């Protein structure tokens with residue numbers, strides 16, 4: 001164990017020599033250095049020199065109530081004193097039971113059981129397997145195909161990549177992935193002149209119908225990111241698409257999987273994005289914010305009829321999937337503390353006020369001559385920047401750091417997805433400094 005006090009430079013060198021960082025071409029860190037983080041508090045991350053960064057992306061969309069949240073910290077300390085972990089096959093414990101009961105109360109009615117995984121991608125894998133296995137148990141073993149939206153993102157494991165439509169993440173593994181079909185995304189940025197977001201949604205739903213009509217006998221499920229396709233560059237769409245998708249899936253006997261890994265837990269303005277369309281999916285996937293951004297945990301909530309199709313004397317009809325840390329008590333405790341904060345602080349209402357404030361002060365950004373498609377859903381904002389720089393995302397990230405902001409554009413799309421604890425003064429800083437960065441790079 002090294003006994004010296006870490007420094008930015010020291011930790012950076014050790015990290016590059018020992019850690020293979022995710023979603024990275026490691027060589028690029030020669031020109032765009034890693035950012036060593038010593039500690040976090042609220043919306044702020046601090047390096048070892050005391051320099052701070054406003055975490056405008058909630059550390060990959062996970063953090064809800066700030067870094068080092070005292071209430072989540074206390075809940076975790078208490079849990080540590082009683083039970084850190086026990087396997088969930090053949091055993092159970094209080095945090096996992098309480099969390100499952102509370103999620104059932106909060107989610108659309110009829111999603112009676114929670115199956116647990118660790119990261120978002122494991123929830124996707126679980127839902128895909130469960131859906132196909134349901135059809136097999138129901139005498140329809142030919143229903144093994146899945147559909148997803150164009151530009152969808154559902155995770156990086158092989159099954160999840162098969163329903164992920166991002167060439168950069170998929171192409172190197174093409175030979176390993178089972179090809180699945182995509183249908184057009186209802187992203188309103190694709191609207192023709194005179195077309196509304198609702199028109200786009202309805203015309204995409206018609207194309208979904210055409211696909212289902214032809215292929216439904218082989219299709220197990222349609223997986224969708226409700227309201228906002230995050231990795232597509234915060235593509236937003238009208239909730240009527242989800243209503244039509246629900247009707248079509250019902251009509252053609254296809255499951256609807258709502259991947260709320262990024263958009264659940266209040267991110268779109270309601271606790272679950274599906275609520276805004278008034279629909280109940282067959283599978284509801286949660287992760288990221290479920291633990292307030294503290295610990296890896298994912299949940300697949302399933303409709304009761306699906307659960308019943310696995311309930312039998314034969315072992316092989318059961319869902320024999322598992323991960324060692326399934327339903328980890330510490331992670332469940334962090335999730336319970338997160339739900340407590342939602343209830344005690346009337347978070348969804350408070351967020352509406354914050355979102356209205358940010359929209360007001362962001363007028364100069366919205367009206368900037370080089371900014372297009374300024375959009376907002378709940379606590380997510382995004383816009384495209386007309387820029388001559390092919391490497392806009394890296395430049396913006398670097399300029400952001402110089403301005404105490406952690407921004408991670410997707411291509412030429414800048415987005416804000418801040419922790420819900422952000423205050424007015426921090427929003428002012430975020431908007432004003434982003435405006436300067438846009439000015440410098442446009």
Ligand SMILES: Cc1ncc(COP(=O)(O)O)c(C=O)c1O
Pocket residue numbers: 119120121122124153154155156225230231259260261262263287288
């Ligand atoms: C919609 C969606 N699904 C799935 C995932 C995968 O989650 P994880 O990175 O935890 O595996 C992500 C991650 O960004 C996501 O945004």
